[in-house]
Amino acid sequence: MTTSALSVGLAVLFVLFTAAAAIVRVVQGRLPALRLVPDVSSWQAVLAIFTVVPVMTNAFICHYN
Numbered sequence: 391m392t393t394s395a396l397s398v399g400l401a402v403l404f405v406l407f408t409a410a411a412a413i414v415r416v417v418q419g420r421l422p423a424l425r426l427v428p429d430v431s432s433w434q435a436v437l438a439i440f441t442v443v444p445v446m447t448n449a450f451i452c453h454y455n
Contacts, residue, residue, distance in 0.1 A: 415421045429435050 412421070428439055430439070
């Protein structure tokens with residue numbers, strides 16, 4: 391019971407901290423514009439995408455439950 395309450399408390403603390411940081415950045419105008427597609431303006435960005443795809447695929451297929 392204590393462990394469950396502690397984990398819920400930590401989750402709530404995380405959400406509050408993340409929301410506060412996001413609100414501060416929005417108010418200060420330091421939040422960059424959201425992108426719906428990845429940036430492929432350079433070869434380095436393209437290679438970064440191809441580095442992530444196998445890792446995410448493996449995580450999705452092997453750890454689905």
